[in-house]
Amino acid sequence: MVVKAAQRRWIAVTSLGDLLDARAAEHPDREALVFPDRRMTYAELAARADWFARGFVGLGVGAGDRVGILLPDCADIIAAIFGAAKVGVIPVPVNGRFKEYELSHLLNHSGMSVLVTRPPQPGGTDFPELVDAVLPGLAEARPERLDLADAPDLRQVLLLGSEERPGYLPEASFDAVARAASADEVTRRAQRVKTRDTAIIIYTSGTTAAPKGA
Secondary structure, eight states, X not given: OOOOOOOOOOOOOOOHHHHHHHHHHHOTTSEEEEETTEEEEHHHHHHHHHHHHHHHHHTTOOTTOEEEXXXXXXXXXXXXXXXXXXXXXXXXXXXXXXXXXXXXXHHHHHTOSEEEEOOOOTTSOOHHHHHHHHOTTGGGSOTTSOOBTTXXXXXXXXXXXXXXXXXXXXXXXXXXXXXXXXXXXXXXXXXXXXXXXXXXXXXXXXSSSSOOBO
């Protein structure tokens, strides 16, 4: 009896950004994400991730810097994660169930320089209201360059969508920065990302103690 060895499938070790770009090149029209209100192909997801990547570079977010992502369940959570990782920025998804204490702890413990959020959806959590409670001086601050005692590392709070709020960097301004960002610089940043670099930091729920990053 002859037993044939199982064929091994080798997968190239690569970064999150390259992984998405490769899939978008191979299967641009295949569905990558399905949400109740939106479907997104790999090509669309890659384009949205590129937009986030250019915007982060345009804001001056450096390799190894942290970007917090406090969003409802939507495609932009995934796009922001891939966009940040593509240029060596470390995405920090924020648990949507966190209360003021937990968010305050995470803002400072992670050392995030940018926080991405958006206005509430019908029946959803009002994340900007939560941010305002944690950062009482935000409304009086300059959105282009924050200087807050409650979060000394935080430089911008990006508000996606068409709404504008005091202290928040509106999406229109982020879009302008993304459009102005050097394509060559984005490419150079992507090429410098190494597989041993930190790809993402996820915090525990903090049910028995303060949330811990992993």
